[in-house]
Amino acid sequence: MKQFTLLICSWILALGLTGCGGGGGDTPPSASTPAENNANGDDDPVTMASIKVAPNYDFTTSQQLKVNVDLRSLTDQRAYVGFYQQWSGDDNSPIPNPDTQLLLFVTDDGQLNQTLTLGKQQQSLMMLVMFTDTSIPPIAKVFALSDGKELQYP
Incomplete structure (x- = not known):
């Protein structure tokens, strides 16, 4: 009898929980169609053919940057030159984010x-130069990337 009562209570609880659905009315929300939008006086829908772009507009999302670094006045030994997209600190003492290393x-x-x-x-772009000769301190420099296509150091 105890199992039967437990079964009935579980069944009533399950029906009660499934009967509690989301609120709302009996009618689903209606979405307006393009024909209805035009009937309300709205402009025609924008299509790819209707978009006007200046003839010399550049659609590319990347740019080429020429990098010229000359360290011969500092050392004739091996040096490591890295370029980073992100860093912390200010432009006088930047600390590079290694995840954003470009080169x-x-x-x-x-x-x-x-x-x-x-x-x-x-x-902007950060350059970090490390030397194998530990008597030469590392060079950390931030370059502003304006319209120039070349980065020169020094």
Whole structure:
């Protein structure tokens, strides 16, 4: 008898919980169709054919940046040159975010001539130079990327 009572209570509870659905009315919300929008005096829908763009508009999302670094006046030994998209700290003492490294280049002759591909939204870039000669302090420099297509150091 105890099991039967427990079964009945469970059954009533299950029906009560499933009967508590979401609120709302009996009619589903209606979505307006494009024909209804036009009937209300709205403009015609925008299509790809109706979009007007200036003939010389550039749709590319990336840019090429030429990088020229000359370290020969500092050392003739190996140096590591890294470029980063993000860093912390101010522009006088930046600390690079290693997850945003674009390029790490090892140079034995003190020169780096590369072309980097960056997003057009990139406003600045950080360069970090580490030397194998520990008597030379590392160089950390932030470059503002204006309309120029070349980054020069020094």
